[in-house]
Amino acid sequence: MNAPERNPRRAFIAAAGAGVAGLGFTAIAPGLHLMAVGEANAAARPAGTAASPAVRWGLLIDATKCAPGCTKCIDACHEENGVSEQLPDPRQNSQWIRKIELVDRRNGRVTTLPMMCQHCATPPCVDVCPTGASMKRADGIVLVDRHTCIGCRYCMMACPYKARSFVHTNLSEQNPEVPRGKGCVESCTLCVHRVDKGQQPACVEKCPEGAMTFGDLNDPTSAIAKRIASVPTTQVRGDLRLDLGVRYQGI
Amino acid sequence: MATLNPRHEEGLFYVLAALGGLVAAIGVGAALYMEHTGHVVTGMNNQIVWGLPHVFAIFLIVAASGVLNVASIGSVFGKKAYKSRAPLSALLCIAMLTGGLAVIMLDLGRADRLMVAATHFNPTSVFGWNVILYPGMYAIVAVYLWTLMEQRMNPYSKAAGLATFIWRILLTTGTGSIFAFLIARQAYGSALLPAMFIIMSFAWGLAVFMIVQKTMFGWNAMTLHPAIRSRMKNLLGTFIAAVFYFVATYHLTNIYFAKQTAFEEFILLSGGIFPTLFWVGYVLLGTIIPLLLIYVPDLNRFRGSVFAASALIIVGAFCLLYVFIIGGQAFPLEIFPGYDVKSDFMDGAIDHYSASLPEALLAFGGLGIAFTITTIGVRVLRFLPQDDIAELEAAGSIVD
Numbered sequence: 001m002n003a004p005e006r007n008p009r010r011a012f013i014a015a016a017g018a019g020v021a022g023l024g025f026t027a028i029a030p031g032l033h034l035m036a037v038g039e040a041n042a043a044a045r046p047a048g049t050a051a052s053p054a055v056r057w058g059l060l061i062d063a064t065k066c067a068p069g070c071t072k073c074i075d076a077c078h079e080e081n082g083v084s085e086q087l088p089d090p091r092q093n094s095q096w097i098r099k100i101e102l103v104d105r106r107n108g109r110v111t112t113l114p115m116m117c118q119h120c121a122t123p124p125c126v127d128v129c130p131t132g133a134s135m136k137r138a139d140g141i142v143l144v145d146r147h148t149c150i151g152c153r154y155c156m157m158a159c160p161y162k163a164r165s166f167v168h169t170n171l172s173e174q175n176p177e178v179p180r181g182k183g184c185v186e187s188c189t190l191c192v193h194r195v196d197k198g199q200q201p202a203c204v205e206k207c208p209e210g211a212m213t214f215g216d217l218n219d220p221t222s223a224i225a226k227r228i229a230s231v232p233t234t235q236v237r238g239d240l241r242l243d244l245g246v247r248y249q250g251i
Numbered sequence: 252m253a254t255l256n257p258r259h260e261e262g263l264f265y266v267l268a269a270l271g272g273l274v275a276a277i278g279v280g281a282a283l284y285m286e287h288t289g290h291v292v293t294g295m296n297n298q299i300v301w302g303l304p305h306v307f308a309i310f311l312i313v314a315a316s317g318v319l320n321v322a323s324i325g326s327v328f329g330k331k332a333y334k335s336r337a338p339l340s341a342l343l344c345i346a347m348l349t350g351g352l353a354v355i356m357l358d359l360g361r362a363d364r365l366m367v368a369a370t371h372f373n374p375t376s377v378f379g380w381n382v383i384l385y386p387g388m389y390a391i392v393a394v395y396l397w398t399l400m401e402q403r404m405n406p407y408s409k410a411a412g413l414a415t416f417i418w419r420i421l422l423t424t425g426t427g428s429i430f431a432f433l434i435a436r437q438a439y440g441s442a443l444l445p446a447m448f449i450i451m452s453f454a455w456g457l458a459v460f461m462i463v464q465k466t467m468f469g470w471n472a473m474t475l476h477p478a479i480r481s482r483m484k485n486l487l488g489t490f491i492a493a494v495f496y497f498v499a500t501y502h503l504t505n506i507y508f509a510k511q512t513a514f515e516e517f518i519l520l521s522g523g524i525f526p527t528l529f530w531v532g533y534v535l536l537g538t539i540i541p542l543l544l545i546y547v548p549d550l551n552r553f554r555g556s557v558f559a560a561s562a563l564i565i566v567g568a569f570c571l572l573y574v575f576i577i578g579g580q581a582f583p584l585e586i587f588p589g590y591d592v593k594s595d596f597m598d599g600a601i602d603h604y605s606a607s608l609p610e611a612l613l614a615f616g617g618l619g620i621a622f623t624i625t626t627i628g629v630r631v632l633r634f635l636p637q638d639d640i641a642e643l644e645a646a647g648s649i650v651d
Binding site for chain 1: 286288289290291296297298300301359360361362364365367368371372373375376377378379381382429432433434435436439580584586587588589590591592593594595596597598602
């Protein structure tokens with residue numbers, strides 16, 4: 001496997017950002033500021049070190065920017081994670097991310113948004129899993145251990161977001177970094193294999209509208225935390241009080 | 252009643268055992284096929300994740316717990332007429348538990364990881380508790396049977412019976428809690444469910460017991476004493492009425508909550524097969540007709556009326572579980588209250604389920620396993636309830 005390439009533009013932005021630590025932006029001309037909006041992540045997590053509980057990875061989705069009919073995030077997710085099976089019954093295909101169209105019953109306003117695992121702080125799927133295969137990493141990413149999942153699908157019954165899928169058939173053409181397997185349950189991993197390399201999730205990177213922001217919710221200087229602090233955002237089914245890692249703007 | 256010729260009788264036993272074994276073997280074969288190909292060959296999908304195998308498995312597990320009620324009434328509550336039925340009730344419990352668990356296990360996506368399930372325990376999972384409760388049930392019922400069958404152990408049978416009683420209440424609480432602990436689905440997530448499952452277990456278990464008892468008595472050209480029959484049928488009627496009370500309460504409370512009315516409208520009125528199964532299968536066939544057969548004197552005088560009521564109760568049980576498990580998943584999960592939603596993955600849409608042949612064979616395989624164990628068990632162990640009518644009358648346990 002190729003070593004992850006350094007992105008010079010991101011490195012420059014990071015350096016620029018570091019140079020103005022505490023300010024979060026730099027003045028490049030009067031009235032014009034270069035903001036570190038692309039700041040993805042903290043540094044890559046070195047192999048062999050545990051995920052940090054000081055970090056809470058999250059995603060902010062601006063539904064006002066999400067274009068109807070656009071499936072770029074889905075395509076990117078499927079390509080990145082090797083989700084390629086096309087079964088005769090589409091309901092048996094894995095659904096890591098899907099587009100939902102919402103029509104407000106009161107005024108008919110139409111919104112579209114991507115829906116995926118919401119990476120709850122108190123995930124029902126983790127509570128109900130009999131073997132502990134459903135787990136939440138210290139940095140808030142909810143995953144399935146494919147070695148201990150027995151395929152009971154109880155987590156799918158428990159998930160309030162229909163975010164989990166059961167692999168119904170034999171798989172081929174898998175991405176070696178994203179092991180999947182027949183008979184196990186799976187869901188969005190926030191592209192954990194990319195995040196651990198200091199990259200962004202594939203859907204975030206490929207969204208042409210810039211509707212998705214990824215980052216550390218616990219870091220008040222991160223773009224996502226600043227945005228959540230400055231605009232109204234929503235947790236889907238907030239009444240369940242699951243403290244979601246994925247937030248929406250504009251619904 | 253005519254007695255079977257011993258040679259014919261033995262032949263019939265082998266035919267029944269072979270038939271049960273064949274159904275069980277076909278079920279295991281279907282499971283192996285599903286294991287090989289994946290669940291793509293089933294009607295289950297990522298919206299309706301639990302299907303017909305789960306309906307059958309949950310019926311068997313719930314009834315397995317309830318059939319032990321017969322033993323408990325004898326050993327825990329001291330009713331002499333039920334004491335001679337305790338061994339048969341324990342055998343039926345083990346038979347149905349085995350059938351139900353086999354179906355659940357064989358339907359797993361990774362049935363080969365049974366050892367993982369046994370060695371990795373998540374204390375917050377109701378399924379995890381069941382990994383302890385179900386095998387524990389085997390152990391405790393085995394000990395109970397031992398105290399019943401071994402004369403030297405008889406003094407301990409009351410204590411073992413009490414332990415079994417407590418354990419099976421916990422077990423069925425666990426089964427009901429599988430659904431009660433689902434926080435977001437409209438059909439589930441109710442504290443009523445564990446209690447409802449317990450009373451369902453009483454009714455369904457007793458119905459199974461009545462059928463097996465009637466068959467065994469018929470096989471041996473014996474007739475159940477009318478007073479005992481009367482007691483048991485009245486108990487069955489009470490349980491059926493109690494189940495109906497819980498089911499009605501469950502639906503009425505849902506109807507009262509505005510957020511649940513759409514779901515209830517679907518299950519009770521507009522949801523295609525589900526309202527039909529509920530009203531015709533459960534309410535009419537599984538509740539009203541059995542109650543009439545049990546309580547209307549002109550009807551319950553007929554030989555076979557209690558048998559027919561028991562069989563209908565079981566039909567109603569399957570209908571109720573189908574509506575509860577499949578119907579509960581077919582109705583769209585409400586993720587965005589106040590919005591009409593649609594997606595290419597059934598958001599906002601009613602799903603349709605039809606069981607495929609392999610999963611149906613697996614489901615019936617569970618019945619085959621339970622039937623085979625029962626058939627061989629009652630043959631080998633001679634668990635035919637023997638009523639000493641004179642003693643029961645002396646003890647005031649039966650009144651003609």
